[in-house]
Amino acid sequence: MRTAITPTRAEHFSDWYHAAVLELAQHGDVAGSQVIKPYGFAVWERVQQYLDAEFKRTGHHNFYAPLLMNISALEQEAKHMDFAQECAVVTHSRLVKDPDGNLVPDRPLTNPVIIRPTSEAIIGPIVKGWIQSHRDLPMKLNQWANVVRWEMRTRLFLRSSEFLWQEGHTFHAAKEEAEQHAKEMLAVYEDIFVDVLAFSPLVGEKPEYERFAGADQTHTLELLMQDGRALQGGTSHNLGQNFSKAYEVQYSDQTGQLTHTFGTSFGVTTRLIGALVMTHGDDDGLRLPPKIAPHQVVILPINAHQSEAVLEKCQAIADQLSQMQYAGAPVRVHVDTRDMRGGEKSWDWIKKGVPIRIEIGPRDLEQDVMMVMARHQAHKQKTKVSSLEVASVVTMIDSVHKALYDSAQKKREEDTHQYENAKEVIDHFNSSSGFVVVPYLDGKGSEAQLKPHGLSVRCLRPCSQAKCVFTGENTLTLAVIAKAY
Amino acid sequence: MRTAITPTRAEHFSDWYHAAVLELAQHGDVAGSQVIKPYGFAVWERVQQYLDAEFKRTGHHNFYAPLLMNISALEQEAKHMDFAQECAVVTHSRLVKDPDGNLVPDRPLTNPVIIRPTSEAIIGPIVKGWIQSHRDLPMKLNQWANVVRWEMRTRLFLRSSEFLWQEGHTFHAAKEEAEQHAKEMLAVYEDIFVDVLAFSPLVGEKPEYERFAGADQTHTLELLMQDGRALQGGTSHNLGQNFSKAYEVQYSDQTGQLTHTFGTSFGVTTRLIGALVMTHGDDDGLRLPPKIAPHQVVILPINAHQSEAVLEKCQAIADQLSQMQYAGAPVRVHVDTRDMRGGEKSWDWIKKGVPIRIEIGPRDLEQDVMMVMARHQAHKQKTKVSSLEVASVVTMIDSVHKALYDSAQKKREEDTHQYENAKEVIDHFNSSSGFVVVPYLDGKGSEAQLKPHGLSVRCLRPCSQAKCVFTGENTLTLAVIAKAY
Incomplete structure (x- = not known):
């Protein structure tokens, strides 16, 4: 059977990914950089819209902190630890032509700066000036930004030197309020993962050794890709007073105490787009x-250059559909009038993953029929309809979401x-993949038994009392173990 | 009379600007960088929304090109000219701790890269791969991005090393179509300047010596600030084939010819926010x-801690108002319940420039009155209303837009x-400022007479035949001359 993507997922998952993701992005000229194509960016814009609306609903304000940071801002953090940060270091402020005609760096900076790899060390000193009293709290900030972490081995969306993300930063008067807020944002992510991205995330807490440096508690949403490897979809950190102490962010309470x-x-991050591809993509x-989806429905006039009437019919259906609503907004319909062969056009939209395609050719017009195809059903199943049942197309759009979610959930389940002892865990991964869930006591160094096999504890989840499969000690937590991206 | 800002505009315009703009932004730690505060960023988000909707309406697709570019990408451009570019040069990919405990750059890059100062040299090579045939045209792209140009003397929003902007890049098959598109985008900007930002721009073409390098034609929107200096609000360039030849962007036409x-x-850019401050701000x-405006109406409960009923009344008014529409969206109302003295609170919102303020105290409640104040009217003029006339508040919001626009237009007019000869032009600027409009023949080097006086030709506009005040030759254009930011 012909498939649009070579190789198939079963033949070589990683090459399949690279072929499928090319609809959305490509590598840039600078090693490790990526270009997000218009179609891929339209996906990211919609992810942003859903997230941004939720951030605002939960009281966050967007702002913008600088791209560049002084190295000295990291010295506080680096003082008591081994420190090495892969990042872009800016050392000169000018480019000039040398006598040989080559462009060379000029005007060395007295104090080199770096491009933000994350913004805690930039935002701490800013917010210190914004918070004086308990009346200024809580302060809930977010920014949409680009960050750079120098990566040598890159993969589109999954690992790149520059990526786009949102970073929320909040400041609270009470410990419990911060704890609660970290959980609230985890729940916001989980809702969007399920309701918008059709993911089936497993939420839990990171074990100590996998926590963000400076976090007391890191909540995570772990996703299972079709090749059985885990992908961290997002994190929400309870930072306690770690950063506020490093950057002296203080408030005076009702009694005047600091x-x-x-x-x-x-x-x-834009990694979520990679997760969309690896969760939902198929061999087409x-x-x-x-x-x-940038377009929820694409209408393809077949051999339209022969028939103005076909084009008119397609446009009429598009007009009707865009009067309808799906998920609180007008249905997004696109009529593809490009001068290409019909088959080529169909495959183009199949590869691009449009939920619903409608095809109409001159013969269909005669019989007043159209072909309606849902992307999640085998592409040879066609539905004939004698007149446009607009409501049924909208219902079909919704069924695509449900089908993708069900399939992701089924795959994860x-x-x-589940295993009883450590040997079974290792044996499992010698021949297989996926999530392995076992009773586990954190903080005992058992991760050392996993690391040589390329495994990690993705997250911890509560359970009734059981014996840790590594230490034999009593525990109230399960570990979710996997190979991860 | 008390004013909220010290000094006043008349006393020292530039210090006034710095004091007024602090509601929206502040300097960052790295020299030349800036922090856009939540209130300032909320303004920028709304500017973005209006622009982005227009870009999409006119067929543009957002995408994202990398932050970093290879120096070699500029070599083509630099080959035939003197070249010096103020920019951030990245020379190392790692930061480590040296034996003395200092953080120092590590891992020098074989090929240093720079942070984009603009993206033509990044986008050219990308689009070269996207365009093969006439069927791929027109291709209309836009990106929202940060760019860096190293600046030593910075001023918030007006001149900073990093700033935010949008950059549109389009590719067409025909010369006339590109020319037309540059004009269409100029018109898009002009509409938004007038209808959204209440600016009174003067549009025209840049003289040859002020054109963007690589443009055949640069359209500009010139704004006049309250201190009589011009500010370039936006530009739209007709690039001809200059960049497509540099980056070999070619298409095959119907006959197969490349x-x-x-x-x-x-x-x-975010410079528009600086222009908003300097066009509309006053001594308060x-x-x-x-x-x-992030909030179109702010409601201030006065001495509310004494009266729960005052708070309830304020909230009821807010609820009513947010059911109403202004400019196609629900009215944005904020009830300020902060525990502060009433006067302090009012001044805070006056300084922040909220179009309408409503105040209600316990005594007002007894008499069922409220105080409604429009920001553009002297702050001592108060309007009593015995019951909420919601429609009249919405009308009042619209009147604020009109008042600001009228005032900007009047100021510019x-x-x-207008003067008859070159001496009068120079004399004018010895004692005064503003726009000076004179007949002018471009391309004759007359700008050399302006430069020593800190003057430039902001734009050219058509006129009926006249004699150039500098050369005495016949011309069909007027020059708009000013001191500029």
């Missing part, structure tokens, strides 16, 4: 959940395994 | 046009001067 604020930070390419 | 595309680029601080 106290350090309690903080959270949370973020998701992308399958996009309708809420973030089927690929989650 | 031809270089014709291009445009156009952009506006900002005055924000309602369409981009009154401060535009």
Whole structure:
């Protein structure tokens, strides 16, 4: 059977990914950089819209902190630890032509600066000036930004030197309030993962050794890709007073006493687009959940250059559909009038993962029929309709979301395994993949037994009392173990 | 009379600006960088929304090109000219701790890279791969991005090393189509300047010596600030085939012949926020046009801690108002319940330039009255209303836009001067400022007479035949001359 993507997922998952994701992005000229194509960026814009609306609903304000940071801002953090940060270091402020005609760096900076790899060390000193009294709290900030972490081995959306993200940073008067807020943002992410991205995330807490440096508690949403590897979809950190102490962020309470604020930070990145591809894609390419699909319906006039009437019919159906609503907004319909062969056009939209395609040719017009195809069903199943039942197309859009979600959930459930002892865990991964869930006591160094096998504890979840499969000690937590991206 | 900002505009315009703009932004730690505060960023988000909707309406697609560019990408451009570019040069990819405990750059890059100062040299090579045939044209792209140009003398929003902007880049098959598109985007900017930002721009073409390098034609929107200096609000360039030849962007036409595309680029930046402050601000601080004001109406409960009923009344009014529409969206109302003295609170919102303030205290409640104040009217003029006339508040919001626009237009008209000869032009600027409009023949080097006086030709506009005041030759253009930011 012909498939649009070579190789198939089964043949070589990683090459399949690279072929499928090319609809959305490509590598840039500078090693490790990426270009997000218009179609891929339209997906990201919709993810942003859903997230941004939720951030605002939960009281956050967007702002913008600088791209560049003084190295001295990291010295506080680096003082008591081994420190090495892969990042872009700016050492000169001018480019000039040398006598040989080559462009060379000029005007060395007295104090080199770096491009932000994350913004805690930039935002701490800013917010210190914004918070004086308990009346200034809570302060809930977010920014949409680009960050750079120098990466040598890159993969589009999954690992790149520059990526786009949102970083939330909040400041609270009470410890419990910060704890609660980190959980609230985890729940915001989880809702959007399920309702918008059709993901089936497993939420939990990171074990100590996997926590963000400076966090007391890191909540995570772990996703299972179709090749059985885990991908961290987003994190929400309870920072306690760690950063507020490093940057002296204090407030005076009702009695006038100075106290350090309690903080959270949370973020998701363009990596989510990679997760969309690896969760929902099939051997014909992308399958996009309708809420973030740039077009929910694409209408393809077949051999339209022969018939003006076909084009008119297609446009009439498009007009009707865009009067309808899906998920609180007009249905997004696109009529593809490009001068291309019909088959080529269909495959183009199949690869691009458009939820619903409608095809109409001159013969269909005669019989007043159209072909309606949902992307999540085998592409040879066609539905004939004698007149446009607009409501049924909208229902079909919704069924695409449900089908993708169900399939992601089924995949995760089927690929989650439970074992009784450590040997079984290692044996499992010698021949298989997925999530392995076992009773686990954190903080005992058992991760050392996993690391040589390329495994990690993705998250911890509560359970009734059981014996840790590594230490034999009593524990109230389960570990979710996997190979991860 | 007390004013919220010290000094006043008349006393020291530049210090006044710095004091007024602090509601929106502040300097960052790295020299030349700036922090856009939540209130300032909320203004920028609204400017973005209006622009982005227009870009999409006119067929543009957002995408994202990398932050970093290879120096070699500029070599083509630098080959035939003197070249010096103030920019951030990245020379190392790692930061480590040296034996003395200092953080120092590590891992020098074989090929240093720079942070984009603009993206033509990044986008050219990308689009070269996207365009093959006439069917791929026109291709209309836009990106919202940060760019860095190293600046030593900085001023918030007006001149900073890093700033935010949008850059449109389009590719066309025909010369006339590109020319037309550059004009269309100029018109898009002009509409938003007038209808959204309440500016009174003067549009025209840049003289040859002020054109963007690589443009055949640069359209500009010139704004007049309250101190009589001009500010370039936005530009739209007809690039001809200059960039497509440099980056080999070609398409095959219907006959299979390869031809270089014709291009445009156009952009506006966060500088527009500086222009908002300097166009509309008064000695009490900002005055924000309602369409981009984060809050269009702020309701201030006075001595509310004494009276729960006051708070309830304020909230009831807010609820009513947010059911109403202004400019196609629900009215944005904020009830300020902060525990502060009433006078302090009022001044805070006056400085922040909220179009309408409503105050209610316990005594007002007894008499069922409220105080409604429009920011553009002297703050001592108060309007009593016995019951909420919601429609009248919405009308009042609109009147704020009109008042700000009228005032900007009046200022520009009154401060535009016409002269008969070159000496009068120079004399004018010895004692005064504003726009001076004179017949002018471009390309004759007359700008050399202006430069020593800190003057430049802001733009050229058509006129019926006249004699150039500098050369005495016949001309069909007027020059708009000013001191500029």
